[in-house]
Amino acid sequence: MITLSPTQLATLQRHAETCYPNEACALIVGRSDANAKIVDEVVIVENAWQSDMGHSQRDRYLIAPRDIARVDRAASQRGLDLIGVFHSHPDHPSQPSATDLAQAWPEMSYLIAAVYAGRFTTLQSWVLQDEVFVEEALRSHEP
Ligand SMILES: [Zn+2]
Numbered sequence: 001m002i003t004l005s006p007t008q009l010a011t012l013q014r015h016a017e018t019c020y021p022n023e024a025c026a027l028i029v030g031r032s033d034a035n036a037k038i039v040d041e042v043v044i045v046e047n048a049w050q051s052d053m054g055h056s057q058r059d060r061y062l063i064a065p066r067d068i069a070r071v072d073r074a075a076s077q078r079g080l081d082l083i084g085v086f087h088s089h090p091d092h093p094s095q096p097s098a099t100d101l102a103q104a105w106p107e108m109s110y111l112i113a114a115v116y117a118g119r120f121t122t123l124q125s126w127v128l129q130d131e132v133f134v135e136e137a138l139r140s141h142e143p
Contacts (some may be wrong), residue, residue, distance in 0.1 A: 001137040002084065002109050002125050004028075004039035009140045011042050013120040016088035016113040022057035023047055027068065028084030028111060029075045037083050037109060043071050047087075060099070061087045084109035084125070091116055094124040096133045104128050109136055 016024045025047050030039040049055070049062040063085065072082045085108055089097075094114040096104070104110060110126045110133070125136040 001035065001139060002037040002039065002111075003139045003141065004042070005142060006140050008039055008042045009123070011044070012086055012111070012113060012123065015044055016115045016120050017118055019047065019088065020115050020118045021090045023049075023059070023061040023090060024086075024088040024113070025061050025063050026086040027063065027071045027082060028086055028109065029071065029080050030083045031080060032083050039083070040078075040080055041075075042086070045071070058090055059092075082108075084111055086111040086113070088113040088115050094122045096126050100126075101133060104133070111138070 012026060015026060025045050027043045027045055028039055029041040029043060030037055045063050045067045047057050047061045048064040049057045049060045075082055089112055092114065094112040096110060096112060100110060106128050111123060113123045114121045123138065125138040126133040127136045
């Protein structure tokens with residue numbers, strides 16, 4: 001299970017809507033043990049996908065390695081970890097694509113928001129299990 005606050009949830013929803021029709025990205029910082037992940041901070045990062053790599057930001061995202069390194073370092077200094085990656089699916093369901101699966105790292109939560117016609121609809125979290133994505137329960141309440 002992954003738990004985030006209503007404010008963090010609202011931040012992700014708003015960011016997904018603001019970036020529409022492009023994919024939005026964020027890094028998720030928090031704490032985790034065997035059963036639960038608690039989100040401490042949602043860090044908005046830019047979608048660094050360049051069209052000359054093929055496709056476009058409407059159906060691809062890239063988080064720059066320097067952003068990952070910066071956020072990971074800042075988290076470590078606070079005794080926290082990078083526990084997840086958020087991105088949005090403009091006009092597609094909040095389920096991972098084949099591309100998402102190919103890029104996934106073990107132990108990370110992949111939070112995906114569906115945004116249809118510029119409006120947020122659903123947010124789901126996914127984790128790798130035996131090289132396939134399984135849905136992870138996602139809760140939103142005050143800490
Ligand atoms: Zn995706």
